[in-house]
Amino acid sequence: MARFEFRLPDIGEGIAEAEIVAWHVAVGDRVEEDQGLADMMTDKATVEMESPVSGTVIALAGEVGDQVPIGSTLVVIETEGEAAAEPAAAAPVSDAVEEQIEAENPGVEEVAAEPAPQPASAPAQAGAQSQERPASNPGLPPAREHGGDKAPTSQHVLASPAVRARAKDLGIDLAAVQHDGQHIRHADLDAYLRYSAGQGYHAPHASRARDDQPVKVIGMRRRIAENMAASKRQIPHFTYVDEIDVTALEEMRGDLNANRGNRPKLTMLPFLIVAICRTIPDFPMLNARYDDEAGVVTRHGRVHLGMATQTDAGLMVPVIRDAQDKNVWQLASEIGRLAEAARTGKAKSEELSGSTLTVTSLGPLGGIATTPVINRPEVAIIGPNKIVERPMFRPNGSGGDDIVRAKLMNLSISCDHRVVDGWDAASYVQAVRKLLETPVLLFAD
Missing domain, CATH: 2.40.50.100 (RNA polymerase II/Efflux pump adaptor protein, barrel-sandwich hybrid domain)
Structure with a gap:
C-alpha cells in the first residue's frame, strides 16, 4: 500500500x-x-x-x-x-x-x-422507490447500470452534495435520473422534473412547512455578495428611468429576423448596444472606470461592454470587446456565444474582466423599472425593461392626436454620482431614445 x-x-x-x-x-x-x-x-x-x-x-x-x-x-x-x-x-x-x-x-x-457500511434501511428504501416508478418510461431511458445486472442505487451515483441535497428535498431517487456525463448535475434534475411533470409528479409534502435551512455563502455567491456590498457601500448611486416608444424598432427587428438566413435571431439587445455605442462619444464620462484610491477617472475610447448573465452559479459578466466596431448581427452572435460560455462554465478569464460599461437585462421577466447596481469600478450600468403594448396619443398632423397601439419600454440607468451628474445621465438616455425611436438612424453613417 x-x-x-x-x-x-x-x-x-x-x-x-x-x-x-x-x-x-x-x-x-x-x-x-x-x-x-x-x-x-x-x-x-x-x-x-x-x-x-x-x-x-x-x-x-x-x-x-x-x-x-x-x-x-x-x-x-x-x-x-x-x-x-x-x-x-x-x-x-x-x-x-x-x-x-x-x-x-x-x-x-x-x-x-472493507466496503463502507450502508444504512440498513437503504436497500429497502431503494426498492420502495423503484416500485413507485412506472414500469414503462417512454422518453426517459433508464439510468445506467452499475456493476453486473443490478440497477444502481442513489449511493452508487456520482453527484455533488448540493445535487444530492436537492434531490432529497424533492424526493427524487438519483438512480432514476438519466445523465450524459460522469456526474448528475442540477440540469439533469431539471430535465427529470420537466419530464415527470407530464407524468403527474408532485414533490412530496410540497405544501407543508419545512425546517429552516442554513446555507453557507461560498463560491460565486460569496464573491457576488462581496462585490455588491462594496459597490453600494462606496458608490453613491442614482437611477434615472425614461420611457421609449419601440414600435418602429420592433417592426424593423421582425423584418430583419424574417430575412436573416443562417444568421442568429435578433433580440432587442443588439440594437440597444448599437445605440449605446453611437451616443457614447458625446458622453465620455459614462464609459469610464473610477479608481477610488488614486482618485483618477479613466475615460475609455473603446466600449468593452459587460453583459450581466444569470447562471446556475450566480451572476457573471462576460465582456463584448470593442462593441463599437460590431453590427447587430455580429453583436447577436457574440451575445449568444458569451452567454453560453458563462452558463456552461467555459468562459475564459479574459472574457470575464475589463468591461468599461455594463448592460443588465432580465430578459422575458422584464419588469416595469429597475435600479441596477453598478459593476464597480465602472460608473454606469444600463437596464432595458419589459416591452408592453399600450394605447398612446400620437400627433396626426392636423393639429390633433390619434390614439394608437404602441410598444413601449422603460430604460433604466444607474450612475456613480461622484462622476456623473443627473443632467448628463438624463441627456444620454434621451440621445439613446432618439436612435431607438427612429431605428433607421442606427444604420446611418
Missing part, C-alpha cells in the same frame, strides 16, 4: 489560492482514475479536480468554503501496489494531513479492505 498526495495544481490566471465549492468524495470512498474529486473556484471560474490515480480517500484538505493555497495538499489517496507510490514520493504528506489521517482514520488499511 502507498499514499498518494494530490496537490492543488496551478490553475492559471496567476492566482495564489482557490476555494473549495464542492466535494465529490468523502474519506473512505473508493475513487477511480479521472474521477472527479472537488470543484475549486478561482476569482473567475470553477475548475473540477480529477484524480490521477485509483485508490481509497484517506484525507481531505478542508471543508466547503475553505481557501486552499496552490501547491498544497488537497486530497490524500491510498493506492495499491508499489508503483503507485512513485508519484507520492515527489510530494510527501504534510504534517497537518498526517494529523488528520491519524485522527479520522485510525484503521486505514481496514477501511480500505
